[in-house]
């Protein structure tokens with residue numbers, strides 16, 4: 109087990125220089141009489157361009173944390189700063205702009221529009237982004253440019269997930285947030301999807317966070333952050349990053 113250390117740098121420097129700085133983040137869901145403590149005081153910094161895996165068992169609070177970083181959910185208490193700005197003070201329209209302009213999301217299920225081709229699914233985003241990639245260029249990043257005219261039903265689960273990654277990165281997001289991106293895939297297709305995420309992180313420089321309960325995936329990260337019971341239980345830096353193509357589980 110890693111030693112329990114806090115991932116956050118205290119003080120203003122950390123907040124200013126970090127892509128994300130979470131401070132004492134608590135999330136409690138009140139379910140009738142029962143309070144579910146999803147996050148119990150998370151301090152965390154994510155740095156420009158890094159590839160981080162947030163690793164923890166089911167129910168440890170990973171999705172809750174990712175949704176808060178992505179501006180999809182708000183903490184019960186505590187603050188999150190995005191590049192020095194207090195995300196937790198943003199109003200709804202500022203949050204919408206933040207998500208639209210800066211964040212790429214990849215979820216376990218691909219949510220592609222069945223009646224649109226791969227290129228058209230990606231173009232939905234590039235049409236509203238200020239400085240997008242060309243949709244075919246985004247598909248080439250995930251090695252699917254040859255499939256641009258295919259519909260989701262003509263592609264495997266792994267290919268559909270790579271289209272979802274192309275869609276997420278086509279706006280050149282500052283951050284790429286991936287929630288169990290290989291959760292619905294077998295090992296072989298999972299590796300192709302992780303390879304696409306690794307390539308996007310390297311080529312576009314988007315700060316990338318992948319949450320998973322699969323410890324093997326942690327080997328491809330710059331930094332692994334362990335989450336347990338709604339807290340950061342420890343972190344470690346990989347001295348040798350493993351290419352996605354070398355992972356096996």
Ligand SMILES: Nc1ncnc2c1ncn2[C@@H]1O[C@H](COP(=O)(O)OP(=O)(O)OP(=O)(O)O)[C@@H](O)[C@H]1O
Nearest residue numbers: 137144145146165166167168169170171172173321
């Ligand atoms: N909308 C909600 N209402 C009530 N409880 C919730 C809600 N969302 C999450 N929780 C609870 O918060 C805790 C953390 O959930 P979360 O989904 O963040 O964990 P996770 O680590 O992502 O789990 P998994 O790997 O299974 O997706 C769990 O106990 C969960 O049941």
